[in-house]
Every structure is written in structure tokens, then in C-alpha cells.
Amino acid sequence: MDLSAIDPMLLLASLMAASTPVLLAAIGELVVEKSGVLNLGVEGMMITGAICGFAIAVESGSPMLGFLGAAVCGALLSMLFAWLTQYALANQVASGLALTMFGLGLSSLIGQGYQGIKPPATHDLNIPLISDIPVIGPILFQHDPLVYFSIALVAAVWAMLKFSRAGLILRSVGENHSAAHALGYKVVRIRVLAIMFGGACAGLGGAYLSLIQVPQWTEGMTAGAGWIALALVVFASWKPWRVILGAYLFGGISILQLNLQAVGVNIPVAYLAMAPYVVTIVVLVIISSDRKRVSLNAPASLGRVFHASH
Numbered sequence: 001m002d003l004s005a006i007d008p009m010l011l012l013a014s015l016m017a018a019s020t021p022v023l024l025a026a027i028g029e030l031v032v033e034k035s036g037v038l039n040l041g042v043e044g045m046m047i048t049g050a051i052c053g054f055a056i057a058v059e060s061g062s063p064m065l066g067f068l069g070a071a072v073c074g075a076l077l078s079m080l081f082a083w084l085t086q087y088a089l090a091n092q093v094a095s096g097l098a099l100t101m102f103g104l105g106l107s108s109l110i111g112q113g114y115q116g117i118k119p120p121a122t123h124d125l126n127i128p129l130i131s132d133i134p135v136i137g138p139i140l141f142q143h144d145p146l147v148y149f150s151i152a153l154v155a156a157v158w159a160m161l162k163f164s165r166a167g168l169i170l171r172s173v174g175e176n177h178s179a180a181h182a183l184g185y186k187v188v189r190i191r192v193l194a195i196m197f198g199g200a201c202a203g204l205g206g207a208y209l210s211l212i213q214v215p216q217w218t219e220g221m222t223a224g225a226g227w228i229a230l231a232l233v234v235f236a237s238w239k240p241w242r243v244i245l246g247a248y249l250f251g252g253i254s255i256l257q258l259n260l261q262a263v264g265v266n267i268p269v270a271y272l273a274m275a276p277y278v279v280t281i282v283v284l285v286i287i288s289s290d291r292k293r294v295s296l297n298a299p300a301s302l303g304r305v306f307h308a309s310h
Contacts, residue, residue, distance in 0.1 A: 019251030021205040025229035028201025035194035036174035036301035040096025043226025044103020049203025050210040074203020158240035174299035237297040
């Protein structure tokens with residue numbers, strides 16, 4: 001066992017890439033929950049995005065088309081959840097769980113002919129001069145475009161929720177859908193758009209796994225990333241910038257345990273592999289213990305069915 005073999009710069013650089021799938025899925029789910037909807041189908045949308053993005057990239061030879069296709073497929077799958085919960089008025093928890101099961105089965109069916117195939121490479125976005133800066137350059141400025149897109153998306157969501165009229169309307173629907181409806185806002189339409197945005201983000205997160213992080217198609221490759229994304233929204237207290245902190249914490253522990261396995265740390269591999277999930281659960285338990293703080297930040301109408309006749 002030689003801990004000096006772990007390169008701190010490579011560790012920090014890998015952390016950003018490892019965090020990107022859950023960061024994309026979590027920021028999409030945050031927008032969904034800000035509208036007052038709880039979608040537990042993130043895992044299903046991620047795995048569907050993973051295979052759809054992979055298949056489109058392999059068939060077209062373009063990873064960017066793969067990412068675009070993954071976002072569209074994730075949004076389309078989320079429309080099933082939107083129809084069930086917003087028009088059929090089905091239970092949101094049951095519908096989300098059903099969406100996850102459906103997504104896992106659908107991805108397994110589509111992916112039967114794609115195992116063992118390598119997708120087209122997605123090249124890193126090396127910024128001239130800046131990427132050559134010692135220490136900072138390799139850590140921050142030698143990543144693929146999706147890493148920077150995920151950070152920009154968090155910034156855009158934060159700005160939209162805090163400063164724009166659209167953000168104010170979205171938050172009002174999530175806080176009190178009856179009052180928003182009384183003011184003339186189309187609650188169902190707003191929530192459907194939020195659900196589709198969340199689905200597109202989850203699809204992108206899944207495609208990042210299959211096209212960049214692994215890169216290959218393996219059945220069940222999300223391995224609970226969608227559930228972690230759901231947990232991160234609570235961890236972040238429904239605040240966009242805190243989602244980055246939560247995602248990077250999870251990604252950092254994931255990369256650290258892989259490095260510890262590589263240098264032969266005398267800890268069973270199973271314990272190391274479950275470390276990121278254990279730490280996430282512990283942090284959530286600590287945060288959730290302050291019930292007043294959690295209830296203060298959570299959208300008041302979260303998970304409640306909206307009836308237009310109200």
C-alpha cells in the first residue's frame with residue numbers, strides 16, 4: 001500500500017468529471033421540486049438517457065448528437081410521468097417509482113445490441129494558455145464540455161429562480177398552487193414544462209455516464225445515481241449552488257475510494273464501494289435532523305395533487 005501513488009491534482013480533476021452525472025440530474029430535479037412536484041423516476045430517466053444517447057452516438061458517430069438525443073428521450077419519458085400526475089392525478093410517489101422500473105426495463109431492451117461497443121470519443125475542451133497554468137490548469141481547465149455545461153446550468157437555474165419573472169412564477173406554483181391558479185397562472189402547464197426540463201437533465205446525466213465516464217453500455221450502469229441526485233436536492237435545501245457542493249462531495253468520495261482500491265488499501269472492496277452512499281446517507285440524516293430548517297426551505301406544495309377546480 002503506497003498512498004503517495006495517489007496524485008492529488010488528478011484526484012481533484014477526476015472529482016469534477018465524476019460529479020457531473022448526478023449534478024445534471026439533481027439540478028433538473030431541483031427545478032421539478034421547486035414547481036411542487038416530486039418525481040422519483042430520476043433513475044429511470046437517467047438509464048434511458050444513457051442507452052438512448054449511447055445508441056444515437058454510435059449510429060451517428062457524433063457524441064453531441066448523442067447528448068442531444070439523450071436529453072430529448074429523457075424529456076419524452078418524463079412526459080409519461082407528467083401525464084399520470086398532472087392529468088390523470090395519479091399519486092406522484094407511485095408514478096415516479098413506476099417510471100424508474102419502466103426506464104430500467106426499457107433500457108435493458110434497447111441496449112441488447114450495444115454491449116461491448118465503444119462510442120465515439122468526446123474530446124476535452126483545452127482552453128489555450130489557461131489550461132497550461134500549473135496546478136490550476138489541469139484541475140479546472142482540461143475537461144469535456146459537459147463539465148462546464150453542468151456548472152453553467154446551475155448558474156442559469158440559480159439566476160432564473162432568483163431574478164426572473166419565470167422563476168418567481170415557478171416558485172409561487174411550488175409554494176401555493178391554489179393561489180397561483182387564482183392569479184391566472186397555468187399551474188399544470190408550468191409543472192409539465194418543469195418535469196420535462198428535469199427529464200432532459202436526467203437524460204443528459206445518464207448519457208454522460210455511457211459516453212464519457214465509462215464509456216460503454218452496461219445494463220444498470222447508473223447504479224443508484226438517480227437516487228443520489230434525489231437525495232442531493234434535499235441535501236442542498238432546494239438551493240442550486242448547494243447542489244454543486246453535494247455533487248462534488250459524492251463525486252470526491254467515489255473517486256477517492258477508487259484510488260484507494262488502486263493502491264491496495266487493506267479495506268474490503270465492498271466497503272470502499274459503498275462509502276459514497278454511506279456518507280451521503282449520514283449527511284442527509286444530519287441535515288434532516290433539523291426539521292424546522294428542512295420544512296422552511298421545502299416547497300409548501302411539494303407532492304400535493306393540484307385540482308384545477310380549487
